[in-house]
Every structure is written in structure tokens, then in C-alpha cells.
Amino acid sequence: MTSATASRSRPHARTRWLVPAALIFLSLVPIIAGTVRLADLSGGQVTPENARFFDSPVPVLIHIPTVTVYLVLGAFQFVPSLRRGQRGRPSWHKIAGRILAPLGLLAALSGLWMAVFYDLPPLDGTLLLILRLVFGSAMVAFIVLGFIAVRRRNYVRHSEWMSRAYAIGIAQGTIVVVTIPWVVLVGPVTELSRALLIGASWVLSLAVAEFFIHRRAHGSARRPHPSIQPA
Ligand code: HEM
Numbered sequence: 001m002t003s004a005t006a007s008r009s010r011p012h013a014r015t016r017w018l019v020p021a022a023l024i025f026l027s028l029v030p031i032i033a034g035t036v037r038l039a040d041l042s043g044g045q046v047t048p049e050n051a052r053f054f055d056s057p058v059p060v061l062i063h064i065p066t067v068t069v070y071l072v073l074g075a076f077q078f079v080p081s082l083r084r085g086q087r088g089r090p091s092w093h094k095i096a097g098r099i100l101a102p103l104g105l106l107a108a109l110s111g112l113w114m115a116v117f118y119d120l121p122p123l124d125g126t127l128l129l130i131l132r133l134v135f136g137s138a139m140v141a142f143i144v145l146g147f148i149a150v151r152r153r154n155y156v157r158h159s160e161w162m163s164r165a166y167a168i169g170i171a172q173g174t175i176v177v178v179t180i181p182w183v184v185l186v187g188p189v190t191e192l193s194r195a196l197l198i199g200a201s202w203v204l205s206l207a208v209a210e211f212f213i214h215r216r217a218h219g220s221a222r223r224p225h226p227s228i229q230p231a
Pocket residue numbers: 030031033034035037052063064067068070071107108110111112113114115116118119121132133135136137139168169170172
């Protein structure tokens with residue numbers, strides 16, 4: 001690396017941790033909500049509001065821990081330096097990826113399980129159920145496609161599919177970003193507006209992922225792709 005290249009890459013080195021920091025910040029609300037829910041369930045007091053979780057506790061007990069680890073650990077998969085292994089040792093990215101793929105599948109499948117079998121709480125309707133089925137299934141499909149791509153050593157496709165899968169997960173944090181302005185400007189959510197806002201969060205998160213995928217692909221036409229190293 002020339003000194004000119006090194007100095008150009010230094011600001012990038014300083015800012016690269018901003019990406020996981022921002023993703024973890026976005027994750028905070030669903031993670032706190034999940035912790036509150038687990039604390040509520042461990043209290044053992046059944047109310048009309050939480051009865052569906054007591055009726056079938058397994059999926060929620062799988063869902064909340066897996067989504068929490070998936071979002072937090074997954075945020076660090078976007079740090080390029082963690083993709084490089086050293087002295088023949090597997091990289092942090094590769095070790096974490098082996099944990100994240102099954103966790104992501106469990107997170108999405110347990111979400112689908114609850115969507116299908118739990119009684120619908122007030123403000124959850126058929127449209128939200130359909131959206132959950134579509135995006136939950138897409139998350140499963142994207143993780144599987146990302147796994148197949150890495151097995152074929154296609155690291156560019158792997159990173160694209162895994163970025164899309166993570167975008168579906170992080171949308172649980174984006175919901176707050178879209179809902180707060182709605183409540184301030186329009187008023188309390190209804191069954192329809194809640195479903196549309198949650199759907200919009202998924203679409204928005206996937207659009208941001210597509211933007212970065214496109215930008216990286218476009219940039220790679222001029223310089224080598226900083227794809228994941230098979231360390
Ligand atoms: C990976 C990111 C995700 C996070 C952080 C997350 C977070 C949560 C949390 C905290 C709860 C408990 C809600 C409560 O206490 O009322 C929950 C429930 C639920 N999640 Fe997720 N989730 C994620 C992904 C998904 C996906 C992809 C689906 C799609 C199928 C899904 C479907 C559900 C359903 C159906 C419930 C039960 C809702 C209810 O009956 O109130 N989740 N999720």
C-alpha cells in the first residue's frame with residue numbers, strides 16, 4: 001500500500017465502526033422490548049395481553065434470544081477488517097457467520113411459527129400476517145441463498161444475500177423510525193396503518209441494503225471487490 005493510499009484509507013478505518021454502531025443503535029428498541037417481554041413471562045403472571053405467549057412459550061423463548069444475538073453479532077459482519085483471517089486462523093467473520101446463519105433461521109422460523117399459530121392480538125390483522133409470512137419467508141430464503149453462495153465460494157453473492165437477510169431483521173428497529181413521525185403527524189396507529197408502517201419498514205430497510213449492494217457492485221467495476229476472504 002502506498003502512503004497516498006494509506007492516508008486515503010485512514011478516515012475509512014476510523015468510520016467503519018459507525019456501521020455496526022448505527023445498526024446496534026437501531027436494534028435497541030426491539031432488544032429492550034424483547035427483554036421486557038421475557039421478564040414479564042418469567043414473572044409467571046398470565047394476563048389477557050400475554051396469554052398467547054403462555055399458551056405456547058417455545059417459539060417466543062426461541063425468538064427473542066435468537067433475534068437479539070442475530071442483530072448484535074450480525075452488525076459486526078459489516079466490518080471489512082473482521083473478514084480477514086490471520087496466520088491460517090479463521091476470521092472473526094467466518095466464526096460468527098457459523099453461529100449467525102442458524103440463529104437467523106431460528107429467528108425467522110420462530111417468528112413465522114408465532115405469526116401462524118398465535119392468536120392475533122388487538123391491532124394485528126390479516127394484512128400484517130401476510131406481510132410477516134412474506135418477509136419472514138424471504139429472510140429464511142436469503143439466509144439459505146447466502147449459505148449456498150459461500151459454500152460455492154461466491155463471496156460477493158454471499159454478502160448480498162446476507163445483507164438482505166439482515167435488512168429484514170433490522171427492520172424491527174426501523175419500525176420505530178417510521179412510526180414515531182406517523183404518530184406525531186397523523187395520530188395513533190390503527191390496524192391498517194400499523195401493518196402498512198411495519199411493511200414500509202421492511203421495504204425501507206431492504207431498499208437501503210440494495211443501495212449499498214448496488215454502490216459496492218458499481219465501485220467494484222473500478223477497483224477490486226472488497227469481498228469476504230475465505231480465511
Ligand atoms: C430479526 C429481527 C427481529 C426482532 C428483533 C424481533 C423482535 C421481536 C420481539 C421483541 C417480539 C416480542 C413482541 C412482544 O413482546 O409483544 C417479537 C414477536 C414476534 N415476532 Fe419478531 N422479531 C424479529 C424478526 C421477526 C420476523 C422476521 C418475523 C416474521 C415472521 C417476526 C414475527 C414475530 C411475531 C409473529 C411475533 C409475536 C407477535 C405477537 O403476538 O405479539 N419477527 N419479535
